[in-house]
Amino acid sequence: MDIDIAGPSRPSAIHLEVFMLRARRLVMALSALALAAGTGAATAGPVQADVGASAGAGAGAGADADARQLDFADCPSLSELPEGADPAKWRCEAMTATGHLTLGRADVPIDRPLAITFAEGRVDGEFRQVFGAMAATPLRVRGTPLSITPRYGGYSDFESNDERRGELDLTFRISGPGVPRGCSIGTDAAPVHLVLKETDPSRVVSPDPLVVAFGVADNRFTVPGTSGCGRLGRVLDKVLGLPAPAGVNGIDLDARVALRSYGEVG
Numbered sequence: 001m002d003i004d005i006a007g008p009s010r011p012s013a014i015h016l017e018v019f020m021l022r023a024r025r026l027v028m029a030l031s032a033l034a035l036a037a038g039t040g041a042a043t044a045g046p047v048q049a050d051v052g053a054s055a056g057a058g059a060g061a062g063a064d065a066d067a068r069q070l071d072f073a074d075c076p077s078l079s080e081l082p083e084g085a086d087p088a089k090w091r092c093e094a095m096t097a098t099g100h101l102t103l104g105r106a107d108v109p110i111d112r113p114l115a116i117t118f119a120e121g122r123v124d125g126e127f128r129q130v131f132g133a134m135a136a137t138p139l140r141v142r143g144t145p146l147s148i149t150p151r152y153g154g155y156s157d158f159e160s161n162d163e164r165r166g167e168l169d170l171t172f173r174i175s176g177p178g179v180p181r182g183c184s185i186g187t188d189a190a191p192v193h194l195v196l197k198e199t200d201p202s203r204v205v206s207p208d209p210l211v212v213a214f215g216v217a218d219n220r221f222t223v224p225g226t227s228g229c230g231r232l233g234r235v236l237d238k239v240l241g242l243p244a245p246a247g248v249n250g251i252d253l254d255a256r257v258a259l260r261s262y263g264e265v266g
Contacts, residue, residue: 072260074117076130081262082123088263090121092132093158099253101150103172103185103192103223104241107142110253114150118158119262131156138175144239146176151184153191165198165216174226174236182228185242194218194251210259219250 075092096113117132131152138147153169160166171186186192200215223244225237241248 072117072258074133074135075260076117076119076132078262080130081119081121082128082130084123085121085128088261090119090262091259092117092119092262093257093259095255095257097253097255099251101139102248102250103148104244104248106144106146106148106240108139108148109142110139112137112139114253116152116156118156120158121262127159129156129158141240144176146174146179146236148185149173149175153186153193154188155191155193160198163197165196165214168194168196170194174229179232179236180228180230183230183232183236184227185240186224187227190224192221192223194221196251196253199252200254205256211256212259213254213256215252215254217250217252220246221249221251222246223249 071094072092074094078087081087081090094115094117096115097110098113099110101108101110115135119130119132121128134150134152136150138149140147149172151171151173153171155169156167158166169191171184171188171191174183174185196216196218198214199217200213202212202214205211205213223242225243226233226240229236237243
């Protein structure tokens, strides 16, 4: 349909809106085709960071934090420790980790640190923990225009024993061209559960402040199909090889943990 214009080179607002709508649809269609073919990485533009409000001490366990690494400022506050906790016998641990993640066919270098803070100690002889916060930035999935952002899934247990170094639930937010905002691997109700085993024994990196380095890994966890991805869900599942059984997936981390007693807090 011809649309009148005010001059020979000035399209109307309606004409521009129709053009932009068609352009957006074309971009989404091309993105889906690129994902299905596994060739989108060469033509994809930069992915914007999935940044939310920075979590305060213990206040944002399930929220996205910014790209900065967590530090002792993000520890649970003294008021958040269990009743009866002796601050001199409790400590905060601020951990950062890099490494590699495989979810189905998704190959994801963890080249930007994941950061987690938590508190631990004993009350009446019983070991207790309080989760603080988690921060992560989007990580690129090799061979696709996608990125995923690890997020705290609502459960953690960092008490080490002979069987494992710790346990952690995660979800993975998916971002990329045409991907709806709520698209993820795992949900708060059904997260991905990791049981991390030690691969490199602890060694002291710095005595003051005390910083300890170690390695952990898990290659036995299962991964569900995508959730909240709308019409792209089936395409994403096909491209990423999801759902994926145990033995296909894996995470390998080199971690550093800084430790500080609550008795040192002024």
